Amino acid sequence: MQQMIIEIVFFxxxxxxxxxxxxxxxxxxxxxxxxxxxxxxxxxITAWFMTVRYFFLHQVExxxxxxxxxxxxxxxxxxxFAFSLFLAVPVxxxxxxxxAMVNRxxxxxxxxxxxxxxxxTDFENQDIPTxxxxxxxNFFRTVGAVVPLxxxxxxSYAAFVxxxxxTITHERFGYTNLPDGLKHYKIVQLSDIHVGPSIDLDDFDExxxxxxxxxxxxxxxxxxxxxxxxxxxxxxxxxxxxxKQIPDGVDYILGNHEYHYDVHHIVDSIKKKTPLNVLINxxxxxxxxxxxxxxxxxxxxxxxxxxxxxAMITTALSGIPAHAFVILLAHHPEFFEEAVERNIPLTxxxxxxxxxxxxxxxxxxxxxxxxxxxxYTEKNSVCYVNxxxxxxxxxRVNCPREITVITFFDGK
Ligand SMILES: [Fe+2]
Numbered sequence: 125m126q127q128m129i130i131e132i133v134f135f136x137x138x139x140x141x142x143x144x145x146x147x148x149x150x151x152x153x154x155x156x157x158x159x160x161x162x163x164x165x166x167x168x169i170t171a172w173f174m175t176v177r178y179f180f181l182h183q184v185e186x187x188x189x190x191x192x193x194x195x196x197x198x199x200x201x202x203x204x205f206a207f208s209l210f211l212a213v214p215v216x217x218x219x220x221x222x223x224a225m226v227n228r229x230x231x232x233x234x235x236x237x238x239x240x241x242x243x244x245t246d247f248e249n250q251d252i253p254t255x256x257x258x259x260x261x262n263f264f265r266t267v268g269a270v271v272p273l274x275x276x277x278x279x280s281y282a283a284f285v286x287x288x289x290x291t292i293t294h295e296r297f298g299y300t301n302l303p304d305g306l307k308h309y310k311i312v313q314l315s316d317i318h319v320g321p322s323i324d325l326d327d328f329d330e331x332x333x334x335x336x337x338x339x340x341x342x343x344x345x346x347x348x349x350x351x352x353x354x355x356x357x358x359x360x361x362x363x364x365x366x367x368k369q370i371p372d373g374v375d376y377i378l379g380n381h382e383y384h385y386d387v388h389h390i391v392d393s394i395k396k397k398t399p400l401n402v403l404i405n406x407x408x409x410x411x412x413x414x415x416x417x418x419x420x421x422x423x424x425x426x427x428x429x430x431x432x433x434x435a436m437i438t439t440a441l442s443g444i445p446a447h448a449f450v451i452l453l454a455h456h457p458e459f460f461e462e463a464v465e466r467n468i469p470l471t472x473x474x475x476x477x478x479x480x481x482x483x484x485x486x487x488x489x490x491x492x493x494x495x496x497x498x499x500y501t502e503k504n505s506v507c508y509v510n511x512x513x514x515x516x517x518x519x520r521v522n523c524p525r526e527i528t529v530i531t532f533f534d535g536k
Pocket of ligand 1: 318
């Protein structure tokens with residue numbers, strides 16, 4: 125019942141957005157026949173929506189069949205289409221406002237000039253035509269065609285490239301107090317894989333084999349592992365085979381998507397069916413000696429207030445001696461604030477997906493945190509925010525999916 129209501133609301137909103145967009149297009153384009161266009165457009169969008177919906181519902185059964193590829197192409201393009209609406213509508217509105225302003229100023233200027241001419245030449249009561257400096261019809265025709273097409277073309281490119289591009293980033297972290305065991309130690313960070321509609325089991329295989337090629341000592345998965353819970357058995361199987369090839373094993377923490385889907389089922393399966401270390405506000409000692417090394421992991425259940433974060437990190441660090449070297453795994457980079465207060469040398473985070481659409485170094489969509497992508501240093505602490513090894517919305521610009529390879533060295 126709840127699912128049905130969500131779908132009805134979702135479809136109503138989608139229909140309102142596309143019809144609103146069509147209304148704007150007919151207003152700017154002024155076609156001779158309006159109704160057939162409306163109907164065809166609505167039918168087209170309904171058919172598209174139903175196709176993509178079918179893919180979402182039957183992705184698991186379709187996987188591996190000849191139809192699967194076509195559905196994934198539809199799905200990626202539907203994301204691109206949605207994003208192009210998001211882009212084109214405000215740009216069109218902005219251009220229409222600019223057009224109105226420019227014409228208004230130009231008309232005033234032309235009128236006052238005509239007034240002065242009429243006063244000089246002493247022609248009274250003559251009918252002075254008001255010019256239209258930018259032809260209205262030409263303007264709307266050009267803008268109405270160019271902006272949506274450019275938005276659709278750019279979004280489609282960004283969606284298909286975003287879906288297929290993956291980068292391996294090598295990050296070196298130096299510390300003057302580095303424990304001997306961490307010298308040249310290599311950790312691979314995978315974050316926000318989101319196995320599901322955008323990242324299927326083949327993509328997951330590719331991610332795991334790219335991680336293996338780096339020959340890490342250890343792998344950490346910093347949350348948002350899976351969206352399509354029906355694929356959990358296969359994911360567990362693949363993670364078990366994968367972790368057998370990682371000398372010091374794999375650590376896993378929870379992201380908000382685990383809570384959004386079925387956190388109990390996911391945690392239960394990962395704990396029972398894989399050898400992964402599941403760190404839910406807990407820690408694990410990974411090296412002993414004079415200065416032991418611990419990995420601590422905090423959960424992220426969408427409760428973002430400071431008190432909640434404080435409580436989680438306090439539990440996660442409990443039992444760790446003060447002289448230990450701590451690596452904190454936190455899905456949301458907001459925890460860096462608490463990590464700085466506690467002098468934690470390294471925090472590995474994700475969640476933001478790097479902002480996904482980055483123009484001139486700035487994410488186009490606000491991420492709600494100052495720690496969006498890459499490395500941040502404050503006092504004695506460093507935080508690294510992974511771009512997301514996967515995603516659930518494939519549109520990406522200047523922000524490819526990322527596997528981070530972390531190595532440590534002695535000194536700054
Ligand atoms: Fe995510």
